[in-house]
Amino acid sequence: MIKFKKLVLAAVATTVLAGTAYAQGAGKTIGVAVPNLQADFFNIIKQGVENYGKEKGYKVVVVDAKGDAATQVNQIQDLIAQKIDALVYIPAGATAAAVPVRAARKAGIPVINVDRNVDSDPGDTFIYGRSVAATTELGKWICEKTGGEGTAVMIHGQRGTTPEKERTEGFTAGLASCGIKISQHQWTERWAADEGNRIAQDMLQRDPSINIIIGQADGIAMGASQAVKLAKPNHKVWVVGFDGDPGALLAMKNNGTLDATATQQTWTMGKMAVDAVTDVLAGKAVPKDQPTDARVTTKENVDQFIKQHP
Incomplete structure (x- = not known):
């Protein structure tokens, strides 16, 4: 009987924790602006944000600039008009890269930069590979x-x-x-x-x-x-x-x-972006920089990365 009660309590605790995790993003929307989804690197980051974000209960809206900085500025203005709660931003180029950050800040929207930073107007945190x-x-x-x-x-x-x-x-x-x-x-x-x-x-x-x-x-x-x-x-x-x-x-x-x-730890960077969004929206402090390591890969060690991409 005691063992049964412990199992029930454990199941209830697991359900509560899962519900809490989901509630973190419930009713909130993450906008994701990427430079070019034809590139595997950006596509994997996008998928990482989408998959992990949905696990946390967020709605995720993705826009693809197709390599054009002016297009990206317009896309992010549209996301802001849709009243997104946070922006995960990979600038499409150095030109006009600060414009979306300023616009989001003016609207009270936190910005999580991934892979590329904006030196003049950095976001709330910068997630990148060394x-x-x-x-x-x-x-x-x-x-x-x-x-x-x-x-x-x-x-x-x-x-x-x-x-x-x-x-x-x-x-x-x-x-x-x-x-x-x-x-x-x-x-x-x-x-x-x-x-x-x-x-x-x-x-x-x-x-x-x-x-x-x-x-x-x-x-x-x-x-x-x-x-x-x-x-x-x-x-x-x-x-x-x-x-x-x-x-x-x-x-x-x-x-x-x-x-x-x-x-690079591409999947990990996508998940880190979602965690950064969760912390910022909860009013928690986030590090200015969140670096990840990249591992030199040759034919001798490539199998481990094919089996489990970081």
């Missing part, structure tokens, strides 16, 4: 594999965004540890495979001796790897990306078109 540390490690990995010899080029993400600046800094520092300098730089607008492919083709035509191509995101790097395949160089060309997108991890494992990346 890009400098991870790309420095990747640069040193390239040094080890090439013996510090070769011609390196870099295909950047969108100029002026937080990850673009930090990944430039990290990769440059890592390569400098063995004296490799970057001979060509080009920037993309959408961090996309087609841009990486086109730019890498141009780079390889200008200098067929290139043996290191750094893409600041996996999409860029995957496009570059196809350009290498098309060019058919008579030497090994090392292609390195960043983010640990599921498609890139599978390509690394199955056909070796990508040599290395750094796997």
